[in-house]
Amino acid sequence: MTKKLQHVFALSEKGAKDLVKAVIWCFVCNLSLMLPVGAVLFTAQHLLDAMETGGSPMEGFWIYTGFALAVLVLLFVLHWFQYASLYLATYKESASRRVSLAETLRRLPLSFFGNRDLSDLTSTMIADCSSLDQMFSHYVPQLFASVFSTLVIGVAMFVCDWRMALAILWVVPAAVLLTAGSRKIQDSFGTKNILNKRAVADCIQEGLETIRDIKACSRQDAYMEKLEKKLAAMEKGSIRSELATGVFVCSAQAFLRLGLATTILTGGALLAAGKLSFLYFLGFLFAAARLYDPLGLVLQNIAATFNAKLQIERMRSILEQPVQKGTEEFTPKNYDITFDHVSFAYREGDGVLEDVSFTAKQGEVTALIGPSGGGKSTACKLAARFWDVTGGKVLLGGTDVSTVDPETLLRSYSMVFQDVVLFRDTVMENIRLGRRGASDEEVIAAARAARCDEFIRELPRGYQTMIGENGSTLSGGERQRISIARALLKDAPVILLDEATASLDVENESAVQEALSRLLAGKTVLVIAHRMRTVEAADKIVVLSEGRVTEQGTPSELMKQSGLFRHMVELQRQSAGWKLK
Numbered sequence: 201m202t203k204k205l206q207h208v209f210a211l212s213e214k215g216a217k218d219l220v221k222a223v224i225w226c227f228v229c230n231l232s233l234m235l236p237v238g239a240v241l242f243t244a245q246h247l248l249d250a251m252e253t254g255g256s257p258m259e260g261f262w263i264y265t266g267f268a269l270a271v272l273v274l275l276f277v278l279h280w281f282q283y284a285s286l287y288l289a290t291y292k293e294s295a296s297r298r299v300s301l302a303e304t305l306r307r308l309p310l311s312f313f314g315n316r317d318l319s320d321l322t323s324t325m326i327a328d329c330s331s332l333d334q335m336f337s338h339y340v341p342q343l344f345a346s347v348f349s350t351l352v353i354g355v356a357m358f359v360c361d362w363r364m365a366l367a368i369l370w371v372v373p374a375a376v377l378l379t380a381g382s383r384k385i386q387d388s389f390g391t392k393n394i395l396n397k398r399a400v401a402d403c404i405q406e407g408l409e410t411i412r413d414i415k416a417c418s419r420q421d422a423y424m425e426k427l428e429k430k431l432a433a434m435e436k437g438s439i440r441s442e443l444a445t446g447v448f449v450c451s452a453q454a455f456l457r458l459g460l461a462t463t464i465l466t467g468g469a470l471l472a473a474g475k476l477s478f479l480y481f482l483g484f485l486f487a488a489a490r491l492y493d494p495l496g497l498v499l500q501n502i503a504a505t506f507n508a509k510l511q512i513e514r515m516r517s518i519l520e521q522p523v524q525k526g527t528e529e530f531t532p533k534n535y536d537i538t539f540d541h542v543s544f545a546y547r548e549g550d551g552v553l554e555d556v557s558f559t560a561k562q563g564e565v566t567a568l569i570g571p572s573g574g575g576k577s578t579a580c581k582l583a584a585r586f587w588d589v590t591g592g593k594v595l596l597g598g599t600d601v602s603t604v605d606p607e608t609l610l611r612s613y614s615m616v617f618q619d620v621v622l623f624r625d626t627v628m629e630n631i632r633l634g635r636r637g638a639s640d641e642e643v644i645a646a647a648r649a650a651r652c653d654e655f656i657r658e659l660p661r662g663y664q665t666m667i668g669e670n671g672s673t674l675s676g677g678e679r680q681r682i683s684i685a686r687a688l689l690k691d692a693p694v695i696l697l698d699e700a701t702a703s704l705d706v707e708n709e710s711a712v713q714e715a716l717s718r719l720l721a722g723k724t725v726l727v728i729a730h731r732m733r734t735v736e737a738a739d740k741i742v743v744l745s746e747g748r749v750t751e752q753g754t755p756s757e758l759m760k761q762s763g764l765f766r767h768m769v770e771l772q773r774q775s776a777g778w779k780l781k
């Protein structure tokens with residue numbers, strides 16, 4: 201049963217077990233609500249007996265007071281356990297749900313993120329998790345518990361007096377059926393409502409991410425119009441969804457109250473006919489009120505439970521994704537990177553690399569060149585197992601990288617990509633990301649080697665200056681030098697450089713090139729460079745065009761052929777003389 205609950209509600213094993221416990225406690229608490237009814241009847245019986253026999257009503261006062269207090273204490277204890285099992289367990293599960301989502305996301309190949317909307321993932325992590333917290337702390341356990349407790353209380357009522365039991369309970373199946381029968385309608389409105397809300401969140405996130413381009417293209421009005429349309433659709437959808445839920449739930453709740461009327465009528469008739477004692481009549485009246493209250497709430501919550509379906513599905517779609525796995529024991533015999541007949545496609549049927557074979561040897565600089573879109577960056581990322589290949593193998597030191605745990609593998613790589621990512625933190629910490637635990641002195645030494653030190657010291661608080669979101673307060677060249685400093689600090693045996701010096705001015709470029717050449721000694725270097733000057737000193741050139749290796753060899757060997765490399769070198773020599781009029 202635990203497994204089934206885990207699957208249906210996207211819970212951990214402990215979460216499923218805790219849900220069972222919560223249902224049991226809610227069930228016990230629902231039954232305990234009948235205890236005060238018993239206490240009142242017990243006391244009333246005593247008073248009636250005393251009045252009939254002419255005894256003192258005060259006789260046994262302490263016993264009844266003690267009994268009432270015991271009921272009170274028992275109720276308190278039971279509700280305390282119910283509270284702990286509902287809320288504490290739910291919030292523990294909620295924390296572990298978020299952690300396991302984050303863990304899964306950490307282990308997913310980048311292909312997953314390529315196919316998913318970022319704002320969709322954000323809303324799953326934040327909004328969906330919160331909705332499920334609410335659902336598991338307030339709705340689901342109470343829903344199950346009410347079904348069981350109503351059954352038990354119903355049987356007890358039938359045992360006491362089947363006519364009164366019928367008068368009370370006939371409305372229950374009708375009210376539940378009315379709510380459950382509306383599921384399809386509520387499902388459809390609820391799903392539309394959630395999708396509308398997501399569309400608004402997407403639109404806001406898109407606007408925030410692209411605000412610079414929106415302004416640059418004077419598209420503010422068009423953007424606002426689009427957002428307003430989505431907001432209007434959301435408002436309409438929310439009202440419709442609430443109305444659809446409200447109509448059915450309120451009707452079902454009203455229907456439930458009809459039971460009180462039939463209880464009074466039936467009880468009154470039986471009482472008048474002498475077929476029911478006054479005490480029993482009183483007891484059934486109390487019991488009906490006690491029964492309908494939690495049931496009314498449950499009806500309200502059934503609708504909320506229907507709406508959670510979509511959120512659970514979205515959560516499950518992440519949790520059940522196949523994650524990248526592999527051995528954590530990785531000691532390659534060397535750090536040669538070998539592409540062995542590698543094919544790769546971001547989307548099925550849309551191949552980006554086709555039968556790519558080459559080796560980037562340890563101690564050598566291997567340059568990937570070729571026309572834009574030829575697959576150079578893709579090859580670099582496959583070398584670090586950011587994605588898994590669709591055909592062939594990528595080997596590091598003779599080991600297939602797809603058999604190595606991605607985080608273990610990445611310890612062997614330092615990377616500087618075109619799109620530098622900086623975090624909202626100090627400059628010091630942004631560089632320290634290269635090697636956790638590096639001392640301030642080591643960070644500063646790396647910054648010096650990457651020619652960052654000078655501009656960092658000019659920042660308002662030097663190395664302790666906070667960098668804005670993704671380094672927005674720094675120039676492109678400065679961002680890139682910080683990322684080079686990170687790579688220098690990491691000092692890994694494999695270096696991947698993707699246009700590493702693209703945003704640097706000539707003075708900085710030669711300074712960084714000098715720092716890089718010190719770092720690169722003895723390492724496996726895979727560099728992507730558009731400028732032929734950057735790759736003149738490479739040990740090996742691999743030309744990638746339309747996803748295939750069209751040439752490979754030393755620069756001088758390739759210059760002798762009249763292939764793409766030579767053509768690119770000549771073109772760049774010509775363009776070196778190009779100037780603005």
Ligand SMILES: Nc1ncnc2c1ncn2[C@@H]1O[C@H](COP(=O)(O)OP(=O)(O)OP(=O)(O)O)[C@@H](O)[C@H]1O
Pocket residue numbers: 314546547552570571572573574575576577578579
């Ligand atoms: N994340 C991605 N999802 C889908 N397609 C992608 C992705 N990244 C790249 N591509 C596509 O894969 C192909 C190769 O891209 P890649 O970036 O590897 O080429 P490149 O040779 O490095 O180009 P450039 O020199 O312009 O950076 C291109 O057609 C590109 O549109």
